[in-house]
Structure formats: structure tokens, C-alpha cells
Amino acid sequence: MSTAQTLTLPRKNYLNEGYGLKSWLLTTDHKRIALLYLVSITFFFFIGGFFAVLIRLNLLNPAGTLVSAETYNRLFTMHGITMVFFFLIPSIPAVLGNFLIPMMIGAKDLAFPRLNLLSWYIFVLGGLFTLYSQLAGGVDTGWTFYTPLSTIYSDSHVVAAALGIFITGFSSILTGLNFIVTIHTMRAPGMTWFRLPIFVWTHYATSIIFILGTPVIAVTLGMVALERVFHLGFFNPALGGDPVLFQHLFWFYSHPAVYIMILPGMGVVSEIIPTFARKRIFGYSFVAAASFGIAVIGFLVWGHHLFVSSQSAYAAMTFSFLSYLVAIPSAVKVFNWMGTLYKGSISYDTPMLYALGFIGLFVIGGLTGLFLASLGLDVHVHDTYFVIAHFHYIMVGGAVMAYLGGLHFWWPKISGRLYPEGLAKFAALVLFIGFNLTFFPQFVLGYMGMPRRYHSYPPEFQILNVMSTAGASILAVGYLLPMAYFIWSMRYGPIAASNPWPATGLEWQTSSPPPPENFEETPVVTWEAYDFNRPDIKALLAAQAAAASSQD
Amino acid sequence: MSESESILRGHFRDMPQQRDASSLGMWVFLATEVMFFGGLFLTYTVNRAAYPAIFAQASRQLDVTLGATNTAVLICSSMTMAMAVYFSQKGKRTALVISLLLTMGLGLVFLTIKGMEYAEKFRHHLVPGYNFQYAPASAGPAQLYFSLYFGLTGLHALHMIIGLGILTAVLIEALRGRYTPEYSTPVELSGLYWHFVDIIWIYLFPLLYLIDLHR
Numbered sequence: 001m002s003t004a005q006t007l008t009l010p011r012k013n014y015l016n017e018g019y020g021l022k023s024w025l026l027t028t029d030h031k032r033i034a035l036l037y038l039v040s041i042t043f044f045f046f047i048g049g050f051f052a053v054l055i056r057l058n059l060l061n062p063a064g065t066l067v068s069a070e071t072y073n074r075l076f077t078m079h080g081i082t083m084v085f086f087f088l089i090p091s092i093p094a095v096l097g098n099f100l101i102p103m104m105i106g107a108k109d110l111a112f113p114r115l116n117l118l119s120w121y122i123f124v125l126g127g128l129f130t131l132y133s134q135l136a137g138g139v140d141t142g143w144t145f146y147t148p149l150s151t152i153y154s155d156s157h158v159v160a161a162a163l164g165i166f167i168t169g170f171s172s173i174l175t176g177l178n179f180i181v182t183i184h185t186m187r188a189p190g191m192t193w194f195r196l197p198i199f200v201w202t203h204y205a206t207s208i209i210f211i212l213g214t215p216v217i218a219v220t221l222g223m224v225a226l227e228r229v230f231h232l233g234f235f236n237p238a239l240g241g242d243p244v245l246f247q248h249l250f251w252f253y254s255h256p257a258v259y260i261m262i263l264p265g266m267g268v269v270s271e272i273i274p275t276f277a278r279k280r281i282f283g284y285s286f287v288a289a290a291s292f293g294i295a296v297i298g299f300l301v302w303g304h305h306l307f308v309s310s311q312s313a314y315a316a317m318t319f320s321f322l323s324y325l326v327a328i329p330s331a332v333k334v335f336n337w338m339g340t341l342y343k344g345s346i347s348y349d350t351p352m353l354y355a356l357g358f359i360g361l362f363v364i365g366g367l368t369g370l371f372l373a374s375l376g377l378d379v380h381v382h383d384t385y386f387v388i389a390h391f392h393y394i395m396v397g398g399a400v401m402a403y404l405g406g407l408h409f410w411w412p413k414i415s416g417r418l419y420p421e422g423l424a425k426f427a428a429l430v431l432f433i434g435f436n437l438t439f440f441p442q443f444v445l446g447y448m449g450m451p452r453r454y455h456s457y458p459p460e461f462q463i464l465n466v467m468s469t470a471g472a473s474i475l476a477v478g479y480l481l482p483m484a485y486f487i488w489s490m491r492y493g494p495i496a497a498s499n500p501w502p503a504t505g506l507e508w509q510t511s512s513p514p515p516p517e518n519f520e521e522t523p524v525v526t527w528e529a530y531d532f533n534r535p536d537i538k539a540l541l542a543a544q545a546a547a548a549s550s551q552d
Numbered sequence: 553m554s555e556s557e558s559i560l561r562g563h564f565r566d567m568p569q570q571r572d573a574s575s576l577g578m579w580v581f582l583a584t585e586v587m588f589f590g591g592l593f594l595t596y597t598v599n600r601a602a603y604p605a606i607f608a609q610a611s612r613q614l615d616v617t618l619g620a621t622n623t624a625v626l627i628c629s630s631m632t633m634a635m636a637v638y639f640s641q642k643g644k645r646t647a648l649v650i651s652l653l654l655t656m657g658l659g660l661v662f663l664t665i666k667g668m669e670y671a672e673k674f675r676h677h678l679v680p681g682y683n684f685q686y687a688p689a690s691a692g693p694a695q696l697y698f699s700l701y702f703g704l705t706g707l708h709a710l711h712m713i714i715g716l717g718i719l720t721a722v723l724i725e726a727l728r729g730r731y732t733p734e735y736s737t738p739v740e741l742s743g744l745y746w747h748f749v750d751i752i753w754i755y756l757f758p759l760l761y762l763i764d765l766h767r
Contacts, residue, residue, distance in 0.1 A: 107563065108562070108563040109563040111563075111573040111577065112573070112577060113563065173584050176580075177577060177580045177584070178577075180576070180580050181573050181576045181577045181580060182573075184572075184573075184576055185569055185572045185573040185576060186563075186564075186569070186573070211580055211583055211584050211587075212583065212584070212587050213587070214584075215584050215585070215587040215588035215590070215591070216587055216588075216590065216591045218588065219588055219589075219590075219591035219592055220591055223591070223592075223595070223703070226699075226703070229681070230680060230682070231681055232680050232681055232695065232696075232699040233680075233692055233695055233696050234595055234696065234699065238692070239692040239695060239696065240599070240602070240603065240692035240693040240695075240696050241599070241692075241696060242599070242602070245594075245595060245598050249591055249594065249595075517563075522565070
């Protein structure tokens with residue numbers, strides 16, 4: 001890279017605008033708030049990962065001798081709570097969405113910058129409650145808080161954990177509110193709705209779930225806490241209440257929450273694939289609309305978690321049908337990504353490896369979801385490792401892959417530096433192998449009948465469990481590597497150009513790292529989304545081709 | 553003109569954009585609030601469908617006169633709030649301040665009456681989790697009714713208290729003469745919030761107080 005030596009960091013950017021702790025903790029700059037989130041959710045990711053390591057180590061041995069059954073219950077509960085509420089849900093929206101949405105639409109900031117900072121503080125406060133519940137001895141109800149276990153029988157720290165999630169919910173709500181208002185009112189001149197990057201569309205759909213779903217889980221967990229403290233009877237059959245009502249309320253949010261995790265990931269992939277195929281996304285309006293299809297239908301499928309919970313047969317059939325229906329907008333997206341790749345000029349840079357990995361793993365996760373949506377088969381595999389494998393393919397194989405792909409893709413913009421490409425490709429490969437080795441055996445285990453949430457199992461399941469634990473250790477290396485080289489690159493990485501790939505979004509039109517106000521002057525958009533025939537993109541592509549041929 | 557420029561925050565292009573953003577933000581927030589109350593309303597609906605007779609009987613324990621008075625008080629406060637918005641748009645500062653004070657006064661009357669009702673429930677041993685006593689045959693569902701009564705009206709009262717806090721801030725700004733026909737967004741938005749909280753009560757009153765009165 002001969003050009004890299006001539007590049008310098010922009011004199012004034014959002015990173016060197018101020019150095020003290022105060023300049024970070026009191027910032028209203030969406031880019032700095034995104035980095036605050038990045039640091040905090042990485043912290044929670046490693047806590048959740050720590051619990052996962054202990055779970056997998058315990059399951060090396062059929063007798064489960066590492067920890068007691070009670071401790072094991074707490075481990076998987078805290079793994080679930082930490083990963084779902086404090087890593088996966090905020091991951092892409094609060095970090096990448098926060099950082100990118102204003103820049104992608106040509107705005108100086110989100111509509112409500114102070115509210116944005118407040119949402120981070122609310123997140124931290126909720127996190128402290130959860131940390132307290134973990135340090136005080138943990139929760140053992142499963143992340144689902146099913147009643148009456150959580151309200152009567154559990155002697156663990158349910159109230160603190162429920163309050164932590166209650167509080168953190170408001171951080172999601174405020175983020176969603178900010179995104180919706182920003183996308184509606186802050187677009188630059190010429191940035192029409194159908195010129196928005198798909199990333200923005202998916203975040204709009206995600207925000208709708210934030211706004212309409214999160215308050216329901218908040219009030220539900222509030223009722224659980226009240227019932228537990230004051231011995232009320234909302235969900236207690238002995239007092240006339242209905243435990244199944246809790247399951248309905250819980251899953252009314254917690255199923256759409258899966259789409260909170262996957263939709264932003266689809267947005268990331270929809271940015272990466274056109275960039276590295278050098279081609280406009282195939283079926284733009286269908287990909288955009290499919291986000292809303294997923295968000296809307298996603299609100300109507302929660303009953304598929306209750307197929308064995310005394311739900312009426314007619315309700316179960318309806319929920320089964322609606323769950324199948326979600327596959328349609330999901331497949332629309334996957335086929336359109338295929339269409340984008342078709343006859344594209346593809347290069348396999350690191351973000352592209354993650355995006356391709358996402359597609360494969362998401363397809364496996366999605367298709368096994370259809371198994372679970374079918375009434376007969378679900379009774380067989382319900383509450384087995386088949387379910388565990390299915391949702392980890394969506395949440396880890398899908399959402400985390402997309403998150404890491406997005407971090408790599410926008411890292412030059414975020415940090416102004418390049419990460420080591422060879423090492424990054426190696427890490428992506430390690431992750432992919434480690435992930436599949438961890439979770440594919442769990443499909444088999446579940447189908448053979450190994451139930452979830454047990455700390456011991458029959459000896460004939462050991463070989464598959466050992467494979468899974470071995471995979472988890474490879475997966476751990478795959479997570480530690482990017483963390484190490486990202487930190488390294490912040491100081492020692494080669495300086496990045498403003499548009500290194502090149503990509504077409506507005507965020508690449510400003511310097512890397514961007515100035516505090518994002519753009520020197522408000523951009524005026526005169527081109528369609530993903531227009532690789534734009535003169536400036538063509539010039540960058542030609543320069544890239546020339547550099548590649550001079551190296552040969 | 554210089555006044556409106558100082559009100560415009562740096563990341564907005566112009567005043568209409570700022571106004572649109574603020575107003576949309578409040579509407580989106582109210583959508584969240586609907587769903588927040590929605591969880592409790594659903595719990596109410598499911599349990600009332602399961603125990604219609606006991607819910608009807610338990611509702612007789614509430615004081616319909618006080619409830620009706622409070623309904624009237626809140627409707628009046630919505631009117632004075634609407635007047636506050638009108639006067640802020642017309643730039644009539646004194647009338648605005650008086651309307652805000654009236655609204656807040658009516659809000660306080662509501663909370664006082666609500667407090668009296670709560671005190672009565674404490675005296676009559678109708679507070680779940682504290683001193684609940686009821687005919688043993690229907691104690692469980694009746695306790696559900698009163699849990700929902702306190703849950704719903706308590707959450708509503710909390711929103712009233714937050715509303716009074718917001719109106720206090722608006723009142724201080726109004727006394728400083730901050731609101732002009734060009735800039736009255738905070739009055740309008742707190743008005744939206746106040747009306748929303750009133751509407752919640754318009755649902756709560758019949759669902760909690762009136763379900764047995766048609767017989």
C-alpha cells in the first residue's frame with residue numbers, strides 16, 4: 001500500500017476533540033456514545049462468555065461434576081440474561097446504528113443527542129443491577145423467568161435481575177424513539193426514502209419493535225417483581241392467577257426480540273454484500289419492505305413458544321401458520337443477497353467473509369426454525385438441545401457474525417485505522433469453524449432427545465458434547481483475536497483512507513475518523529443507493545485495480 | 553428572529569425541522585406508553601373474563617362518587633391544558649401562566665382525592681400484599697382485582713406526578729417569557745402528554761368503578 005504512507009489522520013476529528021474522561025462521559029456526539037456502548041457491551045459479552053465457558057466445561061463429563069445442579073441453573077440463566085439483554089439486543093443498533101445512522105442520512109447527529117446519552121446511562125444502571133444480582137449469587141430461573149418458579153419457588157436474586165432488565169428496556173425504547181424520529185426528520189436534502197441504505201431501513205423496523213415490544217416486557221417483569229415481593233397473584237394459580245398469561249406476555253416481547261437481534265444484522269449484510277460484489281443490491285425495495293414484513297409478522301408468532309403450554313389447538317395452528325409466514329420475507333432477503341452476488345465482481349475481504357458466513361448460518365438457523373414451527377415435530381424437540389442449536393445459529397451465527405462483520409467493515413471509519421487483513425481473515429475462519437463445531441452437534445443431541453438446562457446427561461451423549469466443548473474453545477479464540485487486533489490497530493494500524501473499500505454510502509464521503517459534526521457541509525444527495533457507477537466510486541475502483549496490478 | 557435562533561439546536565437545519573422532530577418524538581413516546589399500560593390492561597381483561605362475578609362484586613368496594621369527581625376534575629384539567637396551549641400559541645403570557653396553574657391545581661386535586669381513596673382501602677383491609685382480607689370463597693380473584701386496581705391507578709398516578717413535574721418546568725419557562733407564537737413546542741408537547749394521561753383515566757374509571765352499576 002504505497003498510498004497509505006501519504007495519508008494522515010484528519011487534524012480535527014471526533015476522537016481528538018477532547019481527551020479527558022469528562023469529554024466522554026458528558027458527550028452528546030452520537031459517535032462517542034456509540035463507542036461508550038461498544039466498550040460496555042464488550043464487557044458484558046465477556047461476562048456472558050465466561051458463564052458459557054463454565055457451562056461447556058461442566059458438560060464435558062456426563063455426570064456434570066464441575067458444578068452442582070443448582071450452580072448450573074444459575075450459570076445458564078446468567079449466560080442467557082447477559083447475552084440477550086446486555087449484549088445482543090444493544091449490539092448492532094446501539095453501537096453501529098448509533099454511529100452510522102446520522103452519517104448515512106447526512107445528518108449532524110441523532111434528533112435527540114441528550115436523550116441518546118441518557119439511554120446509555122440507563123443501560124449502565126440496568127447493567128449494574130444485573131451485575132449485582134450476579135455477584136450476590138445469581139438467578140436460577142432461566143432467562144425466561146417462568147412463573148411460578150420465579151415468583152414463588154426460586155430463592156435466587158430474581159427481583160434485582162428483573163429490575164435490571166426493566167431499566168435497560170427504557171434504554172432500548174429511547175434508542176428506538178431516537179432512530180425513528182431521526183430517520184423521519186433529519187435526512188439530508190435529496191436523501192429520499194428510497195435512497196436510504198438498507199441498514200437504515202432495517203434499523204427503522206427494529207426501532208418499531210423496540211417501541212412496541214419493550215414496554216410489554218418491562219411491565220411484565222414489573223408484575224413478576226411485585227408478585228414476588230408482595231405475594232400478589234397475577235401469575236399464581238393458587239390465588240386465581242394464570243401462569244400461562246405470563247408466558248404470553250413474556251414471549252410477546254421476547255419473540256420479536258429475536259428480530260431485534262437479526263434485523264440489524266441483515267442491515268449490515270445488506271451493506272457489505274453490494275460493496276464487495278461492486279453491484280447495486282438486487283431488489284432494493286423488496287429487501288427494504290421485507291424488513292417490515294419480518295417486524296410485523298414477528299409480532300404475531302409468539303404462541304409457537306407455547307405449543308406444549310396448554311394453548312388451544314386452534315391458537316397453536318394459527319401461530320404455527322404465522323411462524324411459517326415469517327420465512328417468506330426472510331427468504332426474500334436471502335435470495336436478493338444471492339441475486340446481488342450473481343455476476344458481481346466479488347472480492348473476499350474480511351467483512352465479506354463474515355457476510356457470507358452469516359448467510360449460510362442464518363439459512364441453517366432459519367430452516368431449523370421451520371422444524372420448530374411445525375406442531376408435531378416441536379413436541380418432540382421442544383426444550384431440547386435442538387432449540388439451543390437453532391437459536392444460537394440465529395443469534396451467534398447470524399447476529400454476532402453480522403456484528404463482527406460490521407465492526408470490521410466500518411472499523412476504518414470508526415478508528416481511522418486499518419486492521420491487519422490476513423489475521424482478520426484467519427480469525428473469521430476460526431470463528432466459523434469454532435461456531436459450527438460448537439453448535440452443529442447440538443442439533444444432533446437435541447434430535448436424539450438430550451433436554452436443555454440439565455447439568456448431567458446419559459453417557460452415550462458424551463462424544464457430541466465433547467465436540468461441542470472443543471468447538472467452544474476454538475470459538476473463544478475467534479473472539480479474542482479481533483479484540484486484540486482492533487485494540488492494536490487503534491495505535492499501530494495503517495491510516496485508512498476516507499473510503500477504503502470503496503463503498504457508496506454517505507458515511508464514506510466524509511473523512512476517517514469523521515469530524516465532530518460528521519460533514520464539513522451538509523451533503524446534497526443526487527444519486528441512488530448503491531450506485532457503483534458514480535464517477536467518484538469508479539475512480540476509486542480504477543485506482544484500486546491499478547494498485548492491485550502494479551503489485552502483481 | 554434572534555430569539556428563535558438561540559432556541560434552534562445546532563444539529564437541526566431550521567425551526568420547522570426541530571418542531572417536527574420534537575412532536576414526532578412525543579407521539580412515538582406515547583405509542584410506547586400505550587403498550588406499557590397495555591400489559592396491565594391485558595392482565596385485567598384476562599382475569600375479568602375468568603372471574604366476572606367476583607370482579608363486579610369487588611368493584612362495589614370502590615367509591616363511585618370520588619371516582620366520578622376525579623373524572624370530572626381530570627376532564628377540566630384537560631380543558632385548562634388545551635387553553636394553555638392556545639394561549640402560548642397566541643403569545644398571551646399571563647393567560648398561559650393562569651391556565652398552567654389551573655391545570656396543575658386540578659392535577660393536585662385529583663391526586664389528593666386518589667390519596668383519600670387509597671387511605672380508605674388501607675382502613676378497609678383491601679391492600680394486597682399488606683393487609684388484604686376478603687370473603688374466603690373469592691379472596692384470590694378479589695385480591696387480583698385489587699392488585700390490578702392499585703397497579704393501574706398507581707401507574708396512572710405516577711404519570712400524573714411526572715406530568716406535574718413537567719408542567720412545573722414549563723411554568724418556570726413561561727414566567728420567564730420563553731414562549732412566543734414562534735416557539736411554543738414544549739407547551740404543546742406537555743399538553744399531548746397530559747391529555748394522554750387523562751385518556752388512560754377515561755378507560756380506568758369505567759373498567760374499575762362502573763362494571764357492576766348497570767344491574
